[in-house]
Amino acid sequence: MNIQPKQAEFIQKQLNTGKFDSPEQVIDAAFKVLENLKDDYWQWVDETRQKIDVAIQELDNGGGLDGETAINDLLAKFAMAQQK
Numbered sequence: 125m126n127i128q129p130k131q132a133e134f135i136q137k138q139l140n141t142g143k144f145d146s147p148e149q150v151i152d153a154a155f156k157v158l159e160n161l162k163d164d165y166w167q168w169v170d171e172t173r174q175k176i177d178v179a180i181q182e183l184d185n186g187g188g189l190d191g192e193t194a195i196n197d198l199l200a201k202f203a204m205a206q207q208k
Contacts, residue, residue, distance in 0.1 A: 138150040182188055
């Protein structure tokens with residue numbers, strides 16, 4: 125595997141902070157962060173899908189707002205927020 129100059133520069137900056145003792149520690153930490161981001165992303169996707177399913181069910185059951193009402197509600201909330 126080849127390390128690109130920007131990657132080597134990043135690793136060196138991390139080493140210069142004193143938080144890491146070796147390039148391997150920097151790379152291990154980077155992989156852990158990447159793995160957490162991936163896990164967080166898929167959790168967000170699952171939660172969003174569930175919210176969409178609930179919203180579709182509510183719409184099918186006659187719930188929800190028409191577009192004009194929803195926009196007017198949002199505009200009112202923005203106006204109130206600007207007044208604070």
